[in-house]
Amino acid sequence: MxxxxxxxxxxxxxxxxxxxxxxxxxxxxxxxxxxxxxxxxxxxxxxxxxxxxxxxxxxxxxxxxxxxxxxxxxxxxxxxxxxxxxxxxxxxxxxxxxxxxxxxxxxxxxxxxxxxxxxxxxxxxxxxxxxxxxxxxxxxxxxxxxxxxxxxxxxxxxxxxxxxxxxxxxxxxGLPGGGPALEPVVCDRAVAAVLADEDVARGGFGNAPKFPPSALLEALLRHVERTADAGALATVERALGAMARGGIYDQLAGGFARYSVDASWVVPHFEKMLYDNALLLRVYAHWARRSAEPLARKVADETATFLLRDLGAGGMFTSSLDADADGVEGLTYAWTPAQLWEVLGDDDGAWAARVFGVTDAGTFEHGGSVLQLRENPDSASRFARARTMLLAARLGRAQPTRDDKVVTAWNGFAITALAEASVALDRPELLDAAIHCARAVLELHVVDGRLRRASLGARVGESAAILEDHAALATGLLVLNQLTGDPDWLTAATGLLDLALDHFADPDREGRWFDTADDAERLMVRPSDPLDGATPSGASSITEALQLAAHLTGSERYGAAARASLAAATPILAKMPRSGGHWLAVAEAAVRGPLQIAVACDPTDSELLVAARRLAPGGAMVVGGALDSSELLRGRDRIGGRDAAYVCRGNVCDLPVTTAEDLAAALVAPV
CATH class of the missing domain: 3.40.30.10 (Glutaredoxin)
Structure with missing residues (x-):
């Protein structure tokens, strides 16, 4: 001893x-x-x-x-x-x-x-x-x-x-293995159970502390696209609206904190995580795509800008901003009325205090208030001027430190979110950022043909990537393949999926996945958790990627693996759907077909392809190009010299359409 x-x-x-x-x-x-x-x-x-x-x-x-x-x-x-x-x-x-x-x-x-x-x-x-x-x-x-x-x-x-x-x-x-085949009723019952748990008055689910249910809200949006369920849409809008107007959202600089310590989204735990903001960007962008609500676009725009401005480094994205500054939690973000007046003057300071909910009593510690935006300001120009001045003043305070570690999975989430948001928001620079990120991650984090978990300062770490890293990055690469038509993204994605199938799939239990590779360090137990948490589980994420790849490549190996995974997840959807938010999102895409839109066109100059990308719901696949240029365009050509969109649900296809109006009608047809 x-x-x-x-x-x-x-x-x-x-x-x-x-x-x-x-x-x-x-x-x-x-x-x-x-x-x-x-x-x-x-x-x-x-x-x-x-x-x-x-x-x-x-x-x-x-x-x-x-x-x-x-x-x-x-x-x-x-x-x-x-x-x-x-x-x-x-x-x-x-x-x-x-x-x-x-x-x-x-x-x-x-x-x-x-x-x-x-x-x-x-x-x-x-x-x-x-x-x-x-x-x-x-x-x-x-x-x-x-x-x-x-x-x-x-x-x-x-x-x-x-x-x-x-x-x-x-x-x-004892983790679940194979279950019954996925049917639409499984999703419908899961959605009904989720809606019954809603906190209608305050938005979201459950009591304090409240975490942003990003994957679950994405699933509900996909359910709405399939069923036109008005109740589910109202639940989504209440949650997204409450978070966007609450203190959990940075009303000056954009971006979300990790969670709210109260049930009303007022006081956040101030750390800002890449994964939260990437996942929330995805769902707000999809809300903006299908809604005329200005708040949806505003928050999606600002969250994307936050990612690029505050977490970007070397083409990739860093992990987080600290909750503390100078050892004090929330020091950067809280305001008193006097501080508003000092920056804005008496009249504008008093006005800003009303707009942002800053009171003498305060909503946070020591009489400070976290800024909220419960109602739209009566003057957009006055609001913009106040935000600019307050943010400039805030930058003069002690700032939270940044964790510059680059995590593969979280960058995968960011690639997907930025690429999809580039369409929803008509911001092509977001797609450029996603492409640069993907190239940088593949160049640095793939070592001797195997993926690593993280890097710091352009030096990759020794830790092997886990299942979620392979899955999230593969999904992002598949999204890039659809938006750019570049086959290299598809090749890189399928390489990751093949590694996942070879090293992470349970050979003894169909549809089950381990979170660590079979040749990784042997721990006391080999982790295998299928439940979704603050981030999607590795199992649900790999299922999303496999489902996309199955249709983009025609691979039955990928399709069979995706179906087996979803069958294994049906007990989660039946018994604990709030712990299966991403599973539900993948399942909703699956029971809709999944939806595939192939546009025969010149992809660099096609209004129909632009419309298809804008109209496509979350979980759908959209490709554009010449005859036989991809799996989804085999045997599919322009019609009478006009661009043509082919809409399929699984293996069932509609007649091709040549106008955006007919395409929109085809996408809302009952299934």
């Missing part, structure tokens, strides 16, 4: 200062002897015969910063950690596989999870005690208690860790 095996001054095996994660680098100067998760670190724990203290968080996490300041930067706490543990720090965004395994254990043991996650493990990685944030005094007591238990009651620790490991293995093996 050599507590001094790693003496102060000895460098850790894997230095955090050299990590490709800004979160790990934030802890490089701690007095704690942090190491990265490596075989050497686990071997050291075995050699010293001490437990592993595993701390998992991410750069934009407020409570991670709090615990770092209170405990990890404290010499007394660090001494206790270094003496009795091998301390390992993990970025959950860089190693989602580790996060998934130990978050499952944490929730199983405590009934809840969150970050920072604090787990105590045996040297071979089995957890025996887990929690989240601990104040310094409590953490010191916990360290002493765990160290004493390890030394004095090792048999109890071993039994507990064996029990937990067994329960985790049973939970993974």
């Amino acid at each position: 050599a507590g001094n095996a790693l003496r102060p001054g000895n460098p850790p095996v894997a230095s955090l200062a050299q990590a490709t994660s800004p979160y790990l680098r934030q802890h490089a100067d701690n007095p704690v002897h942090w190491q990265q998760w490596t075989t050497e670190a686990l071997a050291e724990a075995a050699a010293r015969d001490v437990p592993i203290l595993l701390s998992i968080g991410y750069a934009a996490c407020h409570w991670c910063h709090v615990m770092a300041h209170e405990s990890f930067a404290d010499d007394q706490v660090a001494a206790a950690m270094n003496a009795d543990f091998v301390c390992i720090k993990v970025d959950r965004e860089e190693r989602p596989d580790l996060d998934a395994v130990y978050m499952t254990a944490t929730v199983a043991l405590t009934g809840q999870g969150g970050w920072p996650m604090t787990c105590f493990l045996t040297p071979d990685g089995r957890p025996f005690f887990c929690g989240t944030y601990y104040p310094k005094a409590n953490f010191l007591e916990l360290l002493a208690a765990v160290a004493d238990t390890w030394r004095q009651r090792r048999d109890e620790v071993e039994r507990a860790s064996d029990d937990i490991a067994g329960e985790l293995a049973a939970m993974v093996s």
Whole structure:
């Protein structure tokens, strides 16, 4: 039990200062002897015969910063950690596989999870005690208690860790396999169950805290396109409108915070994540495409601009903006009436206070208010001038730091959203940004024919990509293929899908997917979570990509895999549809055919192709080009010298049409 095996001054095996994660680098100067998760670190724990203290968080996490300041930067706490543990720090965004395994254990043991996650493990990685944030005094007591238990009651620790490991293995093996074939009624019942859970008064679903249900709203929009369900459309518009007008949306600079701490979308948890904004851009752009509501276009426009302006770097997109500035959450964003008057003057300041809901009592801490926009301003020009002046003043405040890590999956979401928004908003520069991003990710993140998870500063990390990385990037590339007609995007996408089928599909259970590859690092259990959360699950994302690729290539291998995945997901849609938002979106596209529109034309100069892209609902496929230029255009040519659109639902096709009006009518025909 050599507590001094790693003496102060000895460098850790894997230095955090050299990590490709800004979160790990934030802890490089701690007095704690942090190491990265490596075989050497686990071997050291075995050699010293001490437990592993595993701390998992991410750069934009407020409570991670709090615990770092209170405990990890404290010499007394660090001494206790270094003496009795091998301390390992993990970025959950860089190693989602580790996060998934130990978050499952944490929730199983405590009934809840969150970050920072604090787990105590045996040297071979089995957890025996887990929690989240601990104040310094409590953490010191916990360290002493765990160290004493390890030394004095090792048999109890071993039994507990064996029990937990067994329960985790049973939970993974119990995930659903194949279910009944997908039928429209499955989607209809899932939508009815979702609508019954709506918070009609405040928009969205459930109580505080409230997370943006982006995938679920996209699914409801696709359901509306299929069924013309007015109730579902109203639910979508209430949620999107409430979020757009609430404090969760940055009323000055655009972009959404991660979630609202209250049920009315007023006070956000201020971190801004790439994945949230990409997924929300997609759904707001689709709302703008089908609606005359000015708010839809405004928010989609501003969110796209936020991505390019604030998260863009080297052609790709960085991970997040911090919740804190100078260690204070929300410092950048909150306003008092006096601060508005100081910037705008008395008259305009008082007017802006009414428009943005800024009061003397405040909606946030210390009398500050988070800006909202519950009603449209009575003067657009006055509003624009006030926003410009307030944003300029806000830029003079302390600003949140940015996590510059580039995550493959989240960039895949951004590629898809920007490409689709370029059509909905008629902003071709968004398609250019999506193309540049895709090229940069493929150039940097594909190493020796295999995809990596993340990079930092143009240096790719060692962590292997997981299922969601392959799926989200493939989907984005398939969207680019449709919009550009460039076959290279299709080739790159199918390469990723082939890798996914070869390395992530469960060979023993049809339709089931693992989140890590069969040749990835072997953990205590192999993660396999089909449920959608803040981001779509890897399983639902790969199903979307396979479904698109099946029709764009004619591959029965992809089609069979997509059908098997959807069959495996029907229990989720039947029993817990709110945890299957992206599954429902993919299912809605599937039961509609999925919808395919092939336009025989010169793709560089075709009004009919432009109309097809504008009219196509989410989940539809649109290609344009000459006869036989793609799978969907085989045997399909212009008619009488005019561009012709061929509309198919699955393997059933309508007669071709040559006008935008006839195409619109064909797309709303009952199925």
